Amino acid sequence: MSEATESTAAALFTYALRLGDDALVLSQRLSEWASRAPEIEEDIALTNIALDLLGQARALLDYAAVVEGGTRDEDDLAYLRTEREFRNVHLVEQENGDFAHTIARQLFFSTYQLFLYEELISSTDELLAGVAAKAVKEAAYHHDHAALWTVRLGDGTDDSRRRMQAAVDRLWPFTAELFDADDVETGLAAQGIAVDPATLRPRWVRAISDTFATATLVIPPTVWTSHGGRRGVHTECFGYLLAEMQYLHRLHPGTSW
Amino acid sequence: MTVPASTAVSAASDPTAVERARAVSSAVADPELPVVTIGDLGIVRAVDIDVQGCVHVVLTPTYSGCPATAVIRHDVLSALQDAGFDHVEVRTALAPAWTTDWITDAGRRKLAEHGIVPPSTVSSQRVDVALAMRCPRCGSFDTKLVSRFGSTACQAMYRCTSCLEPFDAVKPY
Numbered sequence: 001m002s003e004a005t006e007s008t009a010a011a012l013f014t015y016a017l018r019l020g021d022d023a024l025v026l027s028q029r030l031s032e033w034a035s036r037a038p039e040i041e042e043d044i045a046l047t048n049i050a051l052d053l054l055g056q057a058r059a060l061l062d063y064a065a066v067v068e069g070g071t072r073d074e075d076d077l078a079y080l081r082t083e084r085e086f087r088n089v090h091l092v093e094q095e096n097g098d099f100a101h102t103i104a105r106q107l108f109f110s111t112y113q114l115f116l117y118e119e120l121i122s123s124t125d126e127l128l129a130g131v132a133a134k135a136v137k138e139a140a141y142h143h144d145h146a147a148l149w150t151v152r153l154g155d156g157t158d159d160s161r162r163r164m165q166a167a168v169d170r171l172w173p174f175t176a177e178l179f180d181a182d183d184v185e186t187g188l189a190a191q192g193i194a195v196d197p198a199t200l201r202p203r204w205v206r207a208i209s210d211t212f213a214t215a216t217l218v219i220p221p222t223v224w225t226s227h228g229g230r231r232g233v234h235t236e237c238f239g240y241l242l243a244e245m246q247y248l249h250r251l252h253p254g255t256s257w
Numbered sequence: 258m259t260v261p262a263s264t265a266v267s268a269a270s271d272p273t274a275v276e277r278a279r280a281v282s283s284a285v286a287d288p289e290l291p292v293v294t295i296g297d298l299g300i301v302r303a304v305d306i307d308v309q310g311c312v313h314v315v316l317t318p319t320y321s322g323c324p325a326t327a328v329i330r331h332d333v334l335s336a337l338q339d340a341g342f343d344h345v346e347v348r349t350a351l352a353p354a355w356t357t358d359w360i361t362d363a364g365r366r367k368l369a370e371h372g373i374v375p376p377s378t379v380s381s382q383r384v385d386v387a388l389a390m391r392c393p394r395c396g397s398f399d400t401k402l403v404s405r406f407g408s409t410a411c412q413a414m415y416r417c418t419s420c421l422e423p424f425d426a427v428k429p430y
Binding site for chain 2: 041042044045048049050051052053054055056058059126127129130131133134135137138141144145
């Protein structure tokens with residue numbers, strides 16, 4: 001393998017991990033709502049979204065494993081990596097909080113993912129383009145769900161508006177990281193393989209502003225922003241999530257149903 | 258059930274064997290919506306037999322995370338083996354992405370007869386204005402979306418405000 005091909009493969013591995021880990025970790029968080037959502041329809045909705053994300057994560061982690069050389073498989077990547085080896089953004093690992101927090105996180109992430117997949121459909125990488133073409137309709141559906149709830153809660157009662165705005169304020173600092181790009185994204189984007197997330201930001205801000213205008217919510221001033229997930233540096237709550245997700249697999253390695 | 262290798266190899270040159278393998282695969286019932294077959298749903302994308310006599314089946318999932326995918330793969334494998342095809346490989350392909358437009362007319366009819374509203378055939382275009390859903394029991398258009406998500410990844414829940422019965426509809430996708 002030439003040096004250039006080798007470095008492209010290494011970047012592609014990291015890129016597939018980043019996208020796959022975002023989907024996997026958010027799926028795990030949303031699954032925590034099973035049996036405890038505010039109403040039965042939402043219980044089903046949030047776990048349905050979790051299922052879509054898990055399917056996307058499996059396809060992406062399976063691809064990462066293939067690109068890496070086949071020494072590990074999707075399960076090894078999901079269950080046997082440590083905290084520092086995960087490449088997801090901080091937003092998706094944040095705790096569910098109340099329903100408003102979960103909806104704010106959904107709105108921020110699904111809007112980003114929708115725009116990302118819309119662009120990734122044109123990737124020169126057949127697998128990434130295939131995943132994007134499949135998942136773009138799912139992301140659109142997740143976005144519609146989150147936007148409807150954001151409006152309903154924001155433009156609702158005094159209490160629901162207050163709590164929705166509090167959720168937005170709490171999670172806003174984690175949105176900047178969605179658009180971080182390093183050599184991995186910019187290098188692959190130059191080859192037509194990846195999407196440079198920085199290019200998605202103006203559209204994302206416009207879409208969020210439009211939804212907030214209808215929902216009578218405001219974008220808070222940016223006081224600080226959280227970064228580091230793409231390099232494997234995570235927030236405190238992530239270790240607890242991984243412990244729960246990986247416990248069974250680590251206790252009974254290689255067990256199947 | 259196993260067949261001698263010689264039979265399997267001759268299957269490759271036998272066009273009726275491909276037709277038979279295709280029919281057997283397509284007739285497998287969907288595990289979550291057993292009133293329709295996977296052929297009706299349009300998720301069997303290709304069935305071929307190579308020169309070694311191995312049957313290759315390509316399936317596509319409805320949704321990325323559809324939990325039925327693994328069960329379907331297993332069901333197709335055993336149906337083909339029961340039909341005498343010894344060597345079978347079932348592969349899942351994401352591209353081109355499945356759309357509800359691929360549900361056959363027979364599939365739509367069976368869903369409707371079972372009280373599940375089949376999707377409209379304009380799925381590929383995203384429509385922001387939802388069309389009124391017709392109640393599969395009383396035929397009224399006076400229906401209400403209860404939840405955009407339903408009992409399977411591909412359905413949404415509705416309620417008829419005339420006969421008051423709840424019903425499922427396949428999401429246009």
